[in-house]
Amino acid sequence: MADIGGHAIYKIEDTNMIYIPNDTVRITHPDEARYLRIFQNVDLSSNFYFSYSYDLSHSLQYNLTILRMPLEILKTETIQTRQESFDIFEDEGLTAQGGSGVFGICSEPYKKYVWNGQLLDIVKNTVHHDWLLYVIHGFCGQSKLLIYGRPVHVTLIARRSSKFAGTRFLKRGANSEGDVANEVETEQILCDASVMSFSAGSYSSYVQVRGSVPLYWSQDISTMMPKPPITLDQADPFAHIAALHFDQMLQRFGSPIIILNLVKEREKRKHERILSEELVGAVTYLNQFLPPEHAIVYIPWDMAKYTKSKLCNVLDRLNVIAESVVKKTGFFVNRPDSYCSILRPDEKWNELGGFVVPTGRLQTGVLRTNCVDCLDRTNTAQFMVGKCALAYQLYSLGLIDKPNLQFDTDAVRLFEELYEDHGDTLSLQYGGSQLVHRVKTYRKIAPWTQHSKDIMQTLSRYYSNAFSDADRQDSINLFLGVFQPAEGKPHLWELPTDFYLHHKNTMSLSQTRRSYTYWWTRGVLNHLPLPYDEVTCTENRRKLIVKKFHKYEEEIDIHNEFFRPYELSSFDDTFCLAMTNSIRDFMPKNVGIDPSPFTVRKPDETGKSVVGNKSNREETVLQRKTAASAPPPPSEEAVSSSSEDDSGTDKEDEGAVSQRSTPVKMTDTGDNIKITENIVQSMKDMYGINLSDVPSEDDLTIYTRFVQLGQNQHKQDKNNQQLCSKHRLDGVINLAQTPNIVGSCDLGGLCPPKQVSSSLFFSFK
Known part of the structure; x- marks a missing residue:
């Protein structure tokens, strides 16, 4: 645990x-x-x-x-x-x-x-x-x-x-x-x-x-x-x-x-x-x-x-x-x-x-x-x-x-x-x-x-x-x-x-009561504010x-106790990977340039829904939060209220929304069920840019220059073009983001390594 x-x-x-x-x-x-x-x-x-x-x-x-x-x-x-x-x-x-x-x-x-x-x-x-x-x-x-x-x-x-x-x-x-x-x-x-x-x-x-x-x-x-x-x-x-x-x-x-x-x-x-x-x-x-x-x-x-x-x-x-x-x-x-x-x-x-x-x-x-x-x-x-x-x-x-x-x-x-x-x-x-x-x-x-x-x-x-x-x-x-x-x-x-049973002093006739004024244990005040037990x-x-x-005793062998090499296990099952993780469970998937866990985020931006998932919550309750001989509730949604508060209650929403896409709206037309709406995350949220439907003249000029850069790149690298000619199409733009990239061609063929001499970084308005 x-x-x-x-x-x-x-x-x-x-x-x-x-x-x-x-x-x-x-x-x-x-x-x-x-x-x-x-x-x-x-x-x-x-x-x-x-x-x-x-x-x-x-x-x-x-x-x-x-x-x-x-x-x-x-x-x-x-x-x-x-x-x-x-x-x-x-x-x-x-x-x-x-x-x-x-x-x-x-x-x-x-x-x-x-x-x-x-x-x-x-x-x-x-x-x-x-x-x-x-x-x-x-x-x-x-x-x-x-x-x-x-x-x-x-x-x-x-x-x-x-x-x-x-x-x-x-x-x-x-x-x-x-x-x-x-x-x-x-x-x-x-x-x-x-x-x-x-x-x-x-x-x-x-x-x-x-x-x-x-x-x-x-x-x-x-x-x-x-x-x-x-x-x-x-x-x-x-x-x-x-x-x-x-x-x-x-x-x-x-x-x-x-x-x-x-x-x-x-x-x-x-x-x-x-x-x-x-x-x-x-x-x-x-x-x-x-x-x-x-x-x-x-x-x-x-x-x-x-x-x-x-x-x-x-x-x-x-x-x-x-x-x-x-x-x-x-x-x-x-x-x-x-x-x-x-x-x-x-x-x-x-x-x-x-x-x-x-x-x-x-x-x-x-x-x-x-x-x-x-x-x-x-x-x-x-x-x-x-x-x-x-x-x-x-x-x-x-x-x-x-x-x-x-x-x-x-x-x-x-x-x-x-x-x-x-x-x-x-x-x-x-x-x-x-x-x-x-x-x-x-x-x-x-x-x-x-x-x-x-x-x-x-x-x-x-x-x-x-x-x-x-x-x-x-x-x-x-x-x-x-x-x-x-x-x-x-x-x-x-x-x-x-x-x-719990008030044992009531059963004894000769009780030794403490002083009404010096009600603390002897020696406690001498060491305050430090606790007397320490x-x-x-x-x-x-x-x-x-x-x-012994230096190889099991109780002091931290490595064997934590990783348990003598057991048949996998890394995914180890405690260090299975525990709740702030990045995996709470950080947004499109965190962008601010991965700090101390950044304020909106509720709909979090990796886990603020109100949580009901089914996961109930499973957690069964595994981690069951009380000693606690009675089963009347129904799976029955969580009793406290006598100390009079206001409303709180529980997680049913069905958490995926953070990668919005809910899919389903309609039934006859015997076939069709998906009528499936809106993925916007490009602005994912990449930080937003392309308009009709680009301006300045943007078209920039696009044309990039096409020309891609064509010139293919012309300069003639040797690699000949080796990969069977797997390439004419006019394909190949832009590399980092220098010295080693890889294969885009169409799945086994091509020799290709070194790119320069990097291209671009953005759109």
Whole structure:
């Protein structure tokens, strides 16, 4: 699915459940078959990803930061504390090859984003660590942006949290440990694909987060209403739950933590505004104990209100917010600023935040975006922030002269398609349907035919939430180990609610509550704005293992991993050629003299239709965007609507128009079907010239001169004329565009090579 610095990212295609003991000693249990069916409802072939050599649970900034730690210190500490991590046979193999080997650093995965962590903990101490393959759930996509032939890989990775995970109406708000529902960490990675090496290549990344409002709240779906009322389940005057959540974010991302709240603020009937009022109070309470320079930034913006207004441009306002956010957090890049940026810095570049180190820049802090469902509005807001960050990333790598990107360019269209696939996938996993309101909806360029399909889309999501979400929730609880079957305890299907499974602190009588004022983890404030997880300290170094590899080990052999010479394959099937390409998929066929992916083009000039092809879209959904055990929609066109938006929907037009010619109009006359109209692309669009029906006298004079030049050329080259006389016609004009052309005659005969001494370049008015 992607390649990051030579490390391949894979998607699970198929799984098999194997019973390890011999069948002769197998003890059957009457409930085992039912638990197996529930367990297998989590379709591991849908959006589960892994890598043999790259830690997907951590960001690129974390993975490259630990590489900068002194290797000798890591080797000394890990050998003293974790001797069992080295295999004796591996050491002997290295010695047999003359002692040559490669040292690699393995970090403990971030358990929050690992979905099979509970399953592997059972066998963690009994098997070799090479058998432990950690899996993440979410989205992974990569596209190739060609900038004048220079390949740049744009990668989008979404990590879904395994804590308090579930479906839309069954998992809202936060649990007692500060984990929120639908929490997803989205990372966009930009790399110069001409050099596949972390040490020599250029890499940049930007991280942002989405998640439910960190409060105790829920919606009762027993009333069978499309929009159940929002209720606050428990009073939290000291913002204990919000404090636990933001403490996790300070440890992982540093400061500042920026909240972009897109929940409605003005409503006739108080519905979403309940969450906004409660969140403002929680943030205000927590900020009074933090230093002012590290305070939580709260940005409320009623996106639904701006969408309905005809006088406001939603994306322009989001662009202003995105600029301010990226300037505060900065982004990660593994190389120092280029000399031209230092010599002639852009005015926006000087205002950029983050943390500057000798080897590049670090992102400090993160943007946390939320609405009620964290689906449609959130995805559009995250796209605008990602688009702004992408401009800075391209500028930092020296690929554009100013950190600005405009809509209707090949680069932004490629990035928008990645984010739409990303939003569709996450929406299917959490809400049971694809996105309804996309970027084109808020740009108000969506086709009006979509509005007639709102009823079917609403029924699809309503069906998913009312009839299939409960079964999906049971399978997720069993897969993640939230519920573990045991003798003498109620079965999973006998529980009236899973509230106590996800709120474990409510079951313990002796709770150790944190301080109401010092609500952060000890040591976090000492290193801000840097994240505590990336600081070089003894506690973090204990999480790392130095591992020895043979130099021909499969895990570090980038060439064999990428090209797979031991398999029967073709170049057309390799990942580097099959991935989305800006030139092949987005650039116009008649691009002319401006092949830049940063040039603004009209919608009808693009290589791919702006509204897309419906059949291709559905095929993409089946291959890349299916959610874990997502229910099938009522019909192939049924894409359910979101409860968070009231405006129209968006979907691709049926039948994309070919970019090479206009549609062919067919008429039926009797039994024969005749083509009455087939207008090809005009000569002006194809060649840049336009010939009139009646040429002027000046043009006729020019034409006559060219005919004479052609005749004179044939007279001067008598030797070649005699050799090719059998295959030539009298009066044929032979104009060569480049010197020293070697070829054969026009009529297909085998003629000797012919050298042309001069070139002719001509144009018409």
